[in-house]
Amino acid sequence: MTDLDSRLRAWRHDLHRRPEPAFAEHATSAYLAEALEAAGLDVVTGVGGTGVVASLTRGGTGRAVGLRADMDCLPIDEPGTHAHVSRNPGFMHACGHDGHMAMLLGAAAVLAAEGGFDGTVRFVFQPAEEPGRGARAMLDDGLLARFPVQAMYGLHNWPGAPAGHFLTRAGSIMAGEDNFEIRIRGRGGHAARPHMVVDPIVVGAEIVLALQTVVARNVDPAQPAVVSCTDISTDGARNAIPxxxxxxxxxxxxxxxxxxxxxxxxxxxxxxxxxxxxxxCAVTYTHEFAPTVNDPACV
Incomplete structure (x- = not known):
């Protein structure tokens, strides 16, 4: 195993042990800053809350490119007794952001040691990817004005893809996500007296089925779209209509x-x-994630 291999594994294992959720990546930020400063980069912390941006310049062309990784974890308990198991109960790097950070630290270490480019590389570690708020927080904090780039590159691990391969394409590659909450209010009552209630379960069941017609009958078949109901809850009981x-x-x-x-x-x-x-009923509908659309020249 090469020295870089061992460092990458150590970084990934250290970060895996200390998962932190969105906008609470304080120890993670400090760890990254220490590793980046040790490699000789100029480091700024606190961008967008807990984000980290490190810059490495060689030559004087003024060109700049960004490389991005995400930092936050998921609220999941990690089972197991392996050496790098999560030490923060209830949290786990189950989406691979520990690997993303280790890869970006590796890129920084290689470029700092070997050079081979003329311009500036910005290493952008973004908080709060999971709830979809971290990129906007960094942009609102002046990311692109303070650390200008001509292009930004990022990737995500993809279990099942062949090792040693990158999967990409020009144009749309990752869909945007919107969330909804539908709160139906009827009139509850005893299950033995259904004629005296307005049953919101019946209404909800009809809505769930009707929503499946939106893509099938309202969206152009040439346009990809998905509508998914993922959770239903009531205030009812076994013998009470909610x-x-x-x-x-x-x-x-x-x-x-x-x-x-x-x-x-x-x-x-x-x-x-x-x-x-x-x-x-009251419908709350929020726009969470913008779609990822790759620039053809960058691809």
Missing amino acids: GEVVIRGDTRSFDPAVAALLEERVRRLCEGISAAHGAT
């Missing part, structure tokens, strides 16, 4: 016009079906 049902889920799309259509159809179906049953 007064409220909450349905949560998300949608995926590439085109802003399709994203707008999905929201419009979700709202209209929920309101119409609820009204038809004598119930009311």
